[in-house]
Amino acid sequence: MLVTKETLTRRERLRAELITEIKRAARRRLTESGAGELSLRGIARDVGMSPASIYTYFKGLDEVVTGLIVDSFEAQASAIRSASAGQGSIKERLKRATWAYRVWAHDSPQEFRLLYESPIAGYRAPEGGPTVDAAIAVMSPFMELLREASATGQIPPPPPGPPIDTGATAPRLDGGIDSDWLRLGIEIWSQFHGFVSLELNGHIPPGSALDDVYDHLIDNIVSRLGFTD
Amino acid sequence: MLVTKETLTRRERLRAELITEIKRAARRRLTESGAGELSLRGIARDVGMSPASIYTYFKGLDEVVTGLIVDSFEAQASAIRSASAGQGSIKERLKRATWAYRVWAHDSPQEFRLLYESPIAGYRAPEGGPTVDAAIAVMSPFMELLREASATGQIPPPPPGPPIDTGATAPRLDGGIDSDWLRLGIEIWSQFHGFVSLELNGHIPPGSALDDVYDHLIDNIVSRLGFTD
DNA sequence: ACAATATCCAAACGGTGTTCGCATAGCAAC
DNA sequence: GTTGCTATGCGAACACCGTTTGGATATTGT
Missing domain, CATH: 1.10.357.10 (Tetracycline Repressor, domain 2)
Structure with missing residues (x-):
């Protein structure tokens, strides 16, 4: 754990990965089913987490859209x-x-x-x-x-x-x-x-x-x- | 009631009026609050009727939008x-x-x-x-x-x-x-x-x-x- | 007066975004 | 190593949404 100061900590790495996975799921919904299917709950289902947990990574659906x-x-x-x-x-x-x-x-x-x-x-x-x-x-x-x-x-x-x-x-x-x-x-x-x-x-x-x-x-x-x- | 064959019956007149009133309420919601507020339940509230009753005059929200x-x-x-x-x-x-x-x-x-x-x-x-x-x-x-x-x-x-x-x-x-x-x-x-x-x-x-x-x-x-x- | 039809609505179903409280896991300092 | 702090996760709830169903009520034509 000597490198933890320079590189990302374990949690930070997982966090970054989950953020990109959420955005990837959101983009997949947008491209494959249209803006109507771009829902926060749907994204949560796709990535296998609860809707409430998305709020740990984004302030809300608007931020994902941004x-x-x-x-x-x-x-x-x-x-x-x-x-x-x-x-x-x-x-x-x-x-x-x-x-x-x-x-x-x-x-x-x-x-x-x-x-x-x-x-x-x-x-x-x-x-x-x-x-x-x-x-x-x-x-x-x-x-x-x-x-x-x-x-x-x-x-x-x-x-x-x-x-x-x-x-x-x-x-x-x-x-x-x-x-x-x-x-x-x-x-x-x-x-x-x-x-x-x-x-x-x-x-x-x-x-x-x-x-x-x-x-x-x-x-x-x-x-x-x-x-x- | 001799004229009922030529003119509109009472129900038909009320029906026509209500249809235009629903559309007017819908248009008001669209222009004043945007497409996001264009909801069937909101329209029903505006015209003072239940959401289900809208279906007597339109097949659904899509028909109102059309x-x-x-x-x-x-x-x-x-x-x-x-x-x-x-x-x-x-x-x-x-x-x-x-x-x-x-x-x-x-x-x-x-x-x-x-x-x-x-x-x-x-x-x-x-x-x-x-x-x-x-x-x-x-x-x-x-x-x-x-x-x-x-x-x-x-x-x-x-x-x-x-x-x-x-x-x-x-x-x-x-x-x-x-x-x-x-x-x-x-x-x-x-x-x-x-x-x-x-x-x-x-x-x-x-x-x-x-x-x-x-x-x-x-x-x-x-x-x-x-x-x- | 009666039968048919049109209208209306309460309730329910499954969907949405968002908030809250609480449990758990990771981590940093002592 | 234990203790506290913080981040994460989730279930439940709230207030919306479109739509369907069943039954009650009102209007109409005969």
């Missing part, structure tokens, strides 16, 4: 970063990033709902805004590509328009961000997010080749940026 | 139709219609969520697709304006692209619809719906003049249509 949200944001951000980071021109990397956004939504529809809609009845996000940080991580790769394209002179700066408050996001993006660029990013984001959102909720005629339609949409968006190619 | 959805779709469609119908050029009417979409969402955020997200846990839309008809009523004014602008030669036809299955919506739009025009409409819809959706869920930096940003977005969309003005 953990799921943060992890999901990071998962989508990671997928987008991977798609954005590979070889190819910035235009190609940008297209891949927008595709990663949609592919992740299709692979994880329940998580996508959790991030961008409000499928859990009484849930309130916590004060500190840990979910905000995680959400910005999704947006970042797109802003980085725009910045890189701008810095290398591949696309012209956007025409000036109404200002966006960069105060909330700028400190969390490397090197800050210009208002016009941020607004351009939001406009682009609006477009492909809107398509994915409508699609996911069944508002776009099914049976169509929606992959091709999305590709067409992305082509339009990217070509409007005015790449010098 | 009624709310249909009415809400019609409310938004009505707002958009009004905005679209007034004086001015087609370009101006189109801008007003997109603004009506957003204004309605801001005035009725809970209803907007009900229509375009899935805030109620186990809800399943009914078979016959009455909600689909109502949803198309929202899309129709936009498609009508595009058709009118096209027929009068004010905007060029969209370049051909991947086909959209018009089978589901064409029979419900007067005179059918061309695949390329429908796809254009969906692309436009995606853009302003995406903005409203992100905005409503707190994903766009607050404190900004989002009205101006939306106006800028709409200007971009409309100018891209190539109005001859």
Whole structure:
């Protein structure tokens, strides 16, 4: 027991393991059965403990949900970063990033709902805004590509328009961000997010080749940026 | 009682009144307290009857929710139709219609969520697709304006692209619809719906003049249509 | 007046999140 | 090694939820 001071004690280790197991059970319920089955008592059954014992590790169901949200944001951000980071021109990397956004939504529809809609009845996000940080991580790769394209002179700066408050996001993006660029990013984001959102909720005629339609949409968006190619 | 064959009988009148009162109480709960407070027992308390009696008028909570959805779709469609119908050029009417979409969402955020997200846990839309008809009523004014602008030669036809299955919506739009025009409409819809959706869920930096940003977005969309003005 | 139907409700069943009190196990200091 | 402190676990309870059942009551058509 000489190492107990440096490493985790036995109880702390068990505690960490149980926390991840609870979150894993919660995520399994969300993905396999939807937000309606994401219940604290159900999670307790899955991990084989009493409902009351969950409160030893989480303040309540809301805190479990917050953990799921943060992890999901990071998962989508990671997928987008991977798609954005590979070889190819910035235009190609940008297209891949927008595709990663949609592919992740299709692979994880329940998580996508959790991030961008409000499928859990009484849930309130916590004060500190840990979910905000995680959400910005999704947006970042797109802003980085725009910045890189701008810095290398591949696309012209956007025409000036109404200002966006960069105060909330700028400190969390490397090197800050210009208002016009941020607004351009939001406009682009609006477009492909809107398509994915409508699609996911069944508002776009099914049976169509929606992959091709999305590709067409992305082509339009990217070509409007005015790449010098 | 000679008129009973033509008019409604006393019971039928009371029944109709009670149905609207139940729906009104449900809508009040939704708008004032959110989807989480939209409970059958709560509605029963509000209208002063037992929970079991609600089942005399609705098959269950889902049927009440379906009624709310249909009415809400019609409310938004009505707002958009009004905005679209007034004086001015087609370009101006189109801008007003997109603004009506957003204004309605801001005035009725809970209803907007009900229509375009899935805030109620186990809800399943009914078979016959009455909600689909109502949803198309929202899309129709936009498609009508595009058709009118096209027929009068004010905007060029969209370049051909991947086909959209018009089978589901064409029979419900007067005179059918061309695949390329429908796809254009969906692309436009995606853009302003995406903005409203992100905005409503707190994903766009607050404190900004989002009205101006939306106006800028709409200007971009409309100018891209190539109005001859 | 009578039979059929519609309405209403109390009670119950199984589900939910959360709180409380108490028992037990792990651990740190003496 | 024993003693105290703290963390963990759980059963029971409370107040909700949607839904079903059975029986009582009121309205209707004949």
